[in-house]
Amino acid sequence: MSTDTSSYNGVGIVAPQRAHFDRPLTLRSGAVLPAYDLVYETYGKLNADRSNAILVCHALSGHHHVAGMYAHQTDNVGWWDNIVGPGRPLDTNKFFVVGVNNLGGCHGSTGPSSINPATNKPWGADFPLVAVVDWVHAQARLADHLGVQQWAAVVGGSLGGMQALRWTITYPERVRHALVIASAPKLTAQNIAFNDVARQAILTDPDFHGGHYYEHDTYPQRGLRLARMLGHITYLSDDQMDEKFGRKPRNGSFSFGYDVEFEVESYLRYQGDKFAGYFDANTYLLMTKALDYFDPAREGDGDLAKALSVAKAEFFIAAFTTDWRFSPGRSREIVSALAKNGQAVSYAQFDCNYGHDSFLMADPEYHAAVTAYMGRVSV
Amino acid sequence: MSTDTSSYNGVGIVAPQRAHFDRPLTLRSGAVLPAYDLVYETYGKLNADRSNAILVCHALSGHHHVAGMYAHQTDNVGWWDNIVGPGRPLDTNKFFVVGVNNLGGCHGSTGPSSINPATNKPWGADFPLVAVVDWVHAQARLADHLGVQQWAAVVGGSLGGMQALRWTITYPERVRHALVIASAPKLTAQNIAFNDVARQAILTDPDFHGGHYYEHDTYPQRGLRLARMLGHITYLSDDQMDEKFGRKPRNGSFSFGYDVEFEVESYLRYQGDKFAGYFDANTYLLMTKALDYFDPAREGDGDLAKALSVAKAEFFIAAFTTDWRFSPGRSREIVSALAKNGQAVSYAQFDCNYGHDSFLMADPEYHAAVTAYMGRVSV
Numbered sequence: 001m002s003t004d005t006s007s008y009n010g011v012g013i014v015a016p017q018r019a020h021f022d023r024p025l026t027l028r029s030g031a032v033l034p035a036y037d038l039v040y041e042t043y044g045k046l047n048a049d050r051s052n053a054i055l056v057c058h059a060l061s062g063h064h065h066v067a068g069m070y071a072h073q074t075d076n077v078g079w080w081d082n083i084v085g086p087g088r089p090l091d092t093n094k095f096f097v098v099g100v101n102n103l104g105g106c107h108g109s110t111g112p113s114s115i116n117p118a119t120n121k122p123w124g125a126d127f128p129l130v131a132v133v134d135w136v137h138a139q140a141r142l143a144d145h146l147g148v149q150q151w152a153a154v155v156g157g158s159l160g161g162m163q164a165l166r167w168t169i170t171y172p173e174r175v176r177h178a179l180v181i182a183s184a185p186k187l188t189a190q191n192i193a194f195n196d197v198a199r200q201a202i203l204t205d206p207d208f209h210g211g212h213y214y215e216h217d218t219y220p221q222r223g224l225r226l227a228r229m230l231g232h233i234t235y236l237s238d239d240q241m242d243e244k245f246g247r248k249p250r251n252g253s254f255s256f257g258y259d260v261e262f263e264v265e266s267y268l269r270y271q272g273d274k275f276a277g278y279f280d281a282n283t284y285l286l287m288t289k290a291l292d293y294f295d296p297a298r299e300g301d302g303d304l305a306k307a308l309s310v311a312k313a314e315f316f317i318a319a320f321t322t323d324w325r326f327s328p329g330r331s332r333e334i335v336s337a338l339a340k341n342g343q344a345v346s347y348a349q350f351d352c353n354y355g356h357d358s359f360l361m362a363d364p365e366y367h368a369a370v371t372a373y374m375g376r377v378s379v
Numbered sequence: 380m381s382t383d384t385s386s387y388n389g390v391g392i393v394a395p396q397r398a399h400f401d402r403p404l405t406l407r408s409g410a411v412l413p414a415y416d417l418v419y420e421t422y423g424k425l426n427a428d429r430s431n432a433i434l435v436c437h438a439l440s441g442h443h444h445v446a447g448m449y450a451h452q453t454d455n456v457g458w459w460d461n462i463v464g465p466g467r468p469l470d471t472n473k474f475f476v477v478g479v480n481n482l483g484g485c486h487g488s489t490g491p492s493s494i495n496p497a498t499n500k501p502w503g504a505d506f507p508l509v510a511v512v513d514w515v516h517a518q519a520r521l522a523d524h525l526g527v528q529q530w531a532a533v534v535g536g537s538l539g540g541m542q543a544l545r546w547t548i549t550y551p552e553r554v555r556h557a558l559v560i561a562s563a564p565k566l567t568a569q570n571i572a573f574n575d576v577a578r579q580a581i582l583t584d585p586d587f588h589g590g591h592y593y594e595h596d597t598y599p600q601r602g603l604r605l606a607r608m609l610g611h612i613t614y615l616s617d618d619q620m621d622e623k624f625g626r627k628p629r630n631g632s633f634s635f636g637y638d639v640e641f642e643v644e645s646y647l648r649y650q651g652d653k654f655a656g657y658f659d660a661n662t663y664l665l666m667t668k669a670l671d672y673f674d675p676a677r678e679g680d681g682d683l684a685k686a687l688s689v690a691k692a693e694f695f696i697a698a699f700t701t702d703w704r705f706s707p708g709r710s711r712e713i714v715s716a717l718a719k720n721g722q723a724v725s726y727a728q729f730d731c732n733y734g735h736d737s738f739l740m741a742d743p744e745y746h747a748a749v750t751a752y753m754g755r756v757s758v
Contacts, residue, residue: 029635129635189620189643190612196644197608200651203637204601206585222583229576230609233569241568247674254672256408256508258582258664262671264568265575272579285637292641293633295626 010085011043011092014068014078016108019145025103025137028293031128034117038142039108040064040100043084044092046147052379053096053148055139056080057156057163060231060287061279063107066099067092082362089370094379095152100142102135104286112282113214125211129286132159132294136166140174152377153177154313157359158326159287162294165334168311169296177377179316179370182323182359184330185304185337186295191325194234195288198227202281211282224281225272232271237322237355304337314344316373318366320358321351346373389464390422390471393447393457395487398524404482404516407672410507413496417521418487419443419479422463423471425526431758432475432527434518435459436535436542439610439666440658442486445478446471461741468749473758474531479521481514483665491661492593504590508665511538511673515545519553531756532556533692536738537705538666541673544713547690548675556756558695558749561702561738563709564683564716565674570704573613574667577606581660590661603660604651611650616701616734683716693723695752697745699737700730725752 022035041064046053056066058079067084069077084090084097101109104127112127119126143151154164154175161183167175187195202208205223209216233241245264260266300306315338319331328349338345350366352358358366401414420443425432435445437458446463448456463469463476480488483506491506498505522530533543533554540562546554566574581587584602588595612620624643639645679685694717698710707728717724731742738745 029633031635186626188617189624189626189641190615190617192626192641193608193612193620193643193647196641196647197605197612199637200608200648201580201605204605226576226580226583226605229572229579233572233576236569238567238569241572245568247565247568247571254408256410256668258578258668262568262571262575264572268572268575269579289635289637 010077010081010088011068013071014041014043014065015070016041016064018108019142021138021141021145023141025134025141027128027134028131029129033103033110033128036103036110036138037108037114038100038103038110038138040098040142041066041068041078042099042146043067043097044095046096047379049379050147050149051152052094053098053143053146053151054090055143055151055154055167056084056090056097056099057135057139057154057160058099058102059156059158059160060291061275061284062160063105064099064101064109065107066097080360083367083370089367089374090155091371091374095374098142098146098148100139102130103138104130104283104290106280106283111280112211112286113280122212122214124214124282127282127286129289132162132166132290133170135163135290136170139163139167140171143174149174151175152379153179153374155179155181156183157181158183158356159291159294162291166294166296168313168315169299169307172310172312175313177316177373178311178313179318179373180331180334181318182320182326182331182356183334184326185297185333187292192292194230195292198230199285199288201226201230202285208281211285213281220281221276224279224284225276227284228275228279229268229272232268234325235356237324237353239322240353240355243353304333305340308334308337308343309341311343316346316348316370318348318350318359318369320355320366321349322353323356323358325356389456389460389467390447392450393420393422393444394449395420395443397487398521400517400520400524402520404513404520406507406513407510408508412482412489412507415482415489415517416487416493417479417482417489417517419477419521420445420447420457421478421525422446422476423474425475426758428758429526429528430531431473432477432522432525432530433469434522434530434533434546435463435469435476435478436514436518436533436539437478437481438535438537438539439670440654440663441539442484443478443480443488444486445476459739462746462749468746468753469534470750470753474753477521477525477527479518481509482517483509483662483669485659485662490659491590491665492659501591501593503593503661506661506665508668511541511545511669512549514542514669515549518542518546519550522553528553530554531758532558532753534558534560535562536560537562537735538670541670545673545675547692547694548678548686551689551691554692556695556752557690557692558697558752559710559713560697561699561705561710561735562713563705564676564712566671571671573609574671577609578664578667580605580609581664587660590664592660599660600655603658603663604648604655606663607654607658608647608651611647613704614735616703616732618701619732619734622732683712684719687713687716687722688720690717690722695725695727695749697727697729697738697748699734699745700728701732702735702737704735
């Protein structure tokens, strides 16, 4: 993403911060993380009441750099800059917005590429698998660190929306509003299947070395590239792909070989190469597992309404018609569960054409709905 | 697929046959195949008029063994045995049914694993890429070899349906009926994208050796396994996967590791392993490219109706509601084009729950419709 800085009116120059936590964290798996760091960014000012804080949770490949740009790298604009800033839907004139890189990430927070204090080598495959609830516990400690007792809102798209949902169940007193966008209460078998193919691509890459590739000075680039190519197909809508690429041959005619023939191949391979150039494969594996495990209804004996009944937040649930990864029906499962409990919930569905990725786009109707909802959030 | 032979009432014991063609075949790509073999099977008897022959075209991973079983291998039942046999929808009491392994295949017909007479080594990556029209030309020569001037019907599902469609355009005088099932007039960008990820998995497998793995005594098993896992997801419906596997953990609880945790993972990995154990990777690549290239409308300046206007066949087009690989809308594109031309076309859509794979299933309504249609085919 690039931006014309001359007309840019977002949060401007930002800098990441780091918080160290040395109280051990017992994870959902039973493993104990003795200590960890979280890297985060903040935008806007925490008010005197500490009542205007918003947590933005990231999805599979996201991180703490949600908005603004770095002084030394002005083209590195946050992944959700279009929604966070002065006068934007998550208005930094009113709110204090926090972005955090989740535990297990590869953008500064403790994760598989960090040094394991027990061995003085990178954790690699020994880094424990984390669940969404573990992220929420870690984020709660970050909230303590920032002096935020209660979030005005927890906001997220996709896997980020799952964290927002989990916050309302695990810390009902600590979140007033949850914005759950393009998300689902749990993965389907098909969702898990796509994740497993992506994981198998990485795990069976000869350069993976059981997750200890750092020590072998290799990198499972082929596997991660395939995983990302596959992921990308599920992020885009079928129609959007047809509009954007159609069946256009790259060079006007067919070459009858295995080099790029269609524009769509060129695009996907480029996306795969780019991603494999900077993302950590162990983190990718771990994030997909967190997705697979997420299923809060389990705590309600399979009844989502029962699991959500403890929540005290008000909910904004949004979905996109062209999203086939987490279709609107999946969002409506959450809406139905909340409605069954008589809990406060707004639901909006948008015809934005970008498939699952729509949640990242500045669709006017979608942004207007978030703006309207956030306007009613008192601080 | 297994069968209880005690109650089996199909075509019974069959044997493959081989035909050699030494007239060079110029392929769509411009490459010339100097000579080739086709392996085929036949069921039922060709009548005196030679007017009762049906050609069954196979899809991506199919072959000539359409029906019956082998004397030495009675559990090896043909892939479409449920539709071909005495009293079955393609009734061998009335019709003479032919199955053929396509050029480029790996079940006996000349393909990448065959010996290239120019080098006395396997063709490997030097085997020319083929298009659907090349298969049709080769099948036409097989028809000549069998003494069949005109097919009563050409029948196929998925990629097989594309061959049936192509027959009606390339040899309009030689086909009276075309049964095009769970097919499409061309791939979408998303279809091509899935194919490209599958191909990249194979092409980037270090054991692929540029397609010359036979000589290196290796095999790109990892890549082919991934390709098949991915393919399988697109063959099944989302609902069917949920019904069949849901989110059932394999061992009752989670292990928080990368071994199989969900039933659906176990199923997919098994399918991938099985397929990679017997299918040729170069053939898989070539078949997916034939799919990508298929687009007969090109010959009508992008207008499918114009391209189909030369056809003299009557058409039976069928689709399955739960098929998201080639959704019913894709079949209706063919129907609309034919209807626009005033050509004879029947369309049927079935609610069978097996996604794209439905065309292989013995769904009663679907089979009844094929039976009824074939009952009207005069011989």
